[in-house]
Amino acid sequence: MDTIGTDKDSRIERARAALAEKPDGVVEAIATSADVTPAEVLALLADGAAKIVSADLFAxxxxxxxxxxxxxxxxHTQDIVLEVVGSLPAGSEGHGWFNIHGDSPIGGHIRKDRCASIAFIDRAFHGRRSxxxxxxxxxxxxxFKLFVRRDAQKELLADQLEKFEALSARLAA
Known part of the structure; x- marks a missing residue:
């Protein structure tokens, strides 16, 4: 095996070991410590925890x-974890961007053409289902990531969870 393949294999093994040690840890932190991408960490999650679908399903x-x-x-970048609660406004494509419009704290412009895949993630995070x-x-x-919200008792909102499970099952089938 070549040196590059061996190095990548060792980095993947470091990520696998970090997940084994803390299976509900922060994906980006595991990726950084193992020198792999978050996508490579998602690929190592337990069966069914990450279901990948086509970027064509973005809209x-x-x-x-x-x-x-x-x-x-x-x-979540190296420099910030920005969390915004709001309803997702309608979006439209124009000038190479997916433009978000509406009365919500969530707004802006997304380079949709940079989206390569979409992952439905259902896993424990710091001891709770996420x-x-x-x-x-x-x-x-x-x-960016979109999360099912939690109630005052920190439980996933039942109606959103039901919709998440149904959408994941339908699109990842």
Whole structure:
């Protein structure tokens, strides 16, 4: 085996070991410590924890999630974990962007053409079940994530969870 393949194999093994040690840890932290991408960590999750679908479903997923009421959007980079609660406004394509319009704290412009895949994630996070949809770029990083919200007791909202499970089952089939 060549040196590059061996190095990548050792990095994947480091990620696998980190997941074994803390299976509900922060994906980006595991990726950074193992020198792999978050997409490579998602590929190592237990069967069914990450279901990958085509980026061609971007607009359909956005529209569906937009009917769920307030959701949590997270943008996680090396420098910030930005969390915004709001309903997903309608979006439209124009000038090479997916433009978000509406009366919500969630707004802006997304380079939709950079979305390479979409992952439905259903896994424990810090001891609690967490369900989210990650819009992944070709570099193996999440562009942004949309999460099923929690109630005052920190339980997933039942109606959103039901919709998440149904959408994941339908699109990942």
């Amino acid at each position: 359909e997923i956005w529209q569906e999630f937009g009917s769920w009421g307030e959701v949590l959007m997270i943008v 369900c989210s949809i990650w819009f992944m770029n070709a570099d193996g990083h999440a562009m």
